[in-house]
Amino acid sequence: MDDGITLKKLDIFLTFMRTGTLAEAAEALGLSAVSVHRAIHSLEEALKCPLFRQEGRLLVPLPSAQVLAEQGQQVLASLDDAIKAVRETAGVYSNQFKLGALYSLTLGTVPQLIAGLKLRKGELNIELSLDSNTVLFNKLKALELDVILVALEPGFEDPDFITLPLFEDDICLAVPPDSPLQALPQTNLDNLNDATFVTLAKGFATSQDSYRAFDKAGMTPNVVMQVSDIFSLISMVSAGVGLALLPRRVEAVFENKIRLIPLAPECQVTQQISMVCLASRERDPRILSCIAECRSYARRIASK
Known part of the structure; x- marks a missing residue:
C-alpha cells in the first residue's frame, strides 16, 4: 500500500463526501478548506486515479469516489470493531x-x-x-x-x-x-x-x-x-x-x-x-x- 494512503486522509475524504463542500468538511473537522483540499488531492495521487472532476470551484465526485466512500466506511467500521474487541480482550x-x-x-x-x-x-x-x-x-x-x-x-x-x-x-x-x-x-x-x-x-x-x-x-x-x-x-x-x-x-x-x-x-x-x-x-x-x-x-x- 502506498504510504500516501492514510486513515486520516480517508476520514477527511469521507467527511467531504458526506458534507458535499470543502467549507462544510473543514468546519466539521476543525481544519482549513485548503487542508481538506490538499488531503483529497494527496489521496488521489496515492491511489493513482482521479476521484473528482473540477467544475468551477466545485469538486464533483466520480464513480471511483463513490466506490472509495462505500469501501472506506466499511474499513473504518471494521477498524473500530477491531479496536473495541482488542480492548475488551485486554480488559481495557x-x-x-x-x-x-x-x-x-x-x-x-x-x-x-x-x-x-x-x-x-x-x-x-x-x-x-x-x-x-x-x-x-x-x-x-x-x-x-x-x-x-x-x-x-x-x-x-x-x-x-x-x-x-x-x-x-x-x-x-x-x-x-x-x-x-x-x-x-x-x-x-x-x-x-x-x-x-x-x-x-x-x-x-x-x-x-x-x-x-x-x-x-x-x-x-x-x-x-x-x-x-x-x-x-x-x-x-x-x-x-x-x-x-x-x-x-x-x-x-x-x-x-x-x-x-x-x-x-x-x-x-x-x-x-x-x-x-x-x-x-x-x-x-x-x-x-x-x-x-x-x-x-x-x-x-x-x-x-
Missing part, C-alpha cells in the same frame, strides 16, 4: 473490572471498597480474585487483574507500578483463647523457642512478615504445618495445632477463636496495605474510579 475500557486482594482483606477492606466503587461506577461488573502477594503481582503484570490490594515491603518503589497506601497493620502473636499466653500484654518471640508454629505458604505477605519477626527475635521457629489461606491458619491455631503470627485486622472477626498478643518492640513488624496498579494503565477510567475510592477509604481509616 470495558465494564469488567478485575480486582485482586489478600484473603485477610475480605474481612472489611474489600467489601467497603467494592461498595464504594459500585456507587461511583454502578455499571462495573466486579470480579474478585483472592490469592497470595506473589500470585497477585504476577497476574497484575500479565494484565489478568486491573488492581490489586496487597502488603508492600518497606521502601517498595517500582516505576512500573502506581501505589496508594491504605493503612498499616501490626503483626501479632495468635494463640488459642484458652492459652495461658493470652494474658500477656506483649511477647518477645525468643521466649517461644519450644513452641510449635503454623504459617502460611511462601509467597503470602503474612508468611514473609512472620519470618521477618522471627529473624528480629533471633529465633528459628518450629513450623509443623503450612497452609494456603489465612482462614485455615486461624482454624489451626484455634484447634491448638500451633501458634501463628497474624495481622491485627483479623482479631475483631475471630476473637472467639483466637487471641492476639502484641509483639515486643524489638521484634515488631508492620504491614503496609496498599492498592497497586500498572503505571501504564493509570488513566483507565475504571482504575481512576478505584484510585479515587481507595483515597477516600484511606482518609476514613486515618481519621478513626
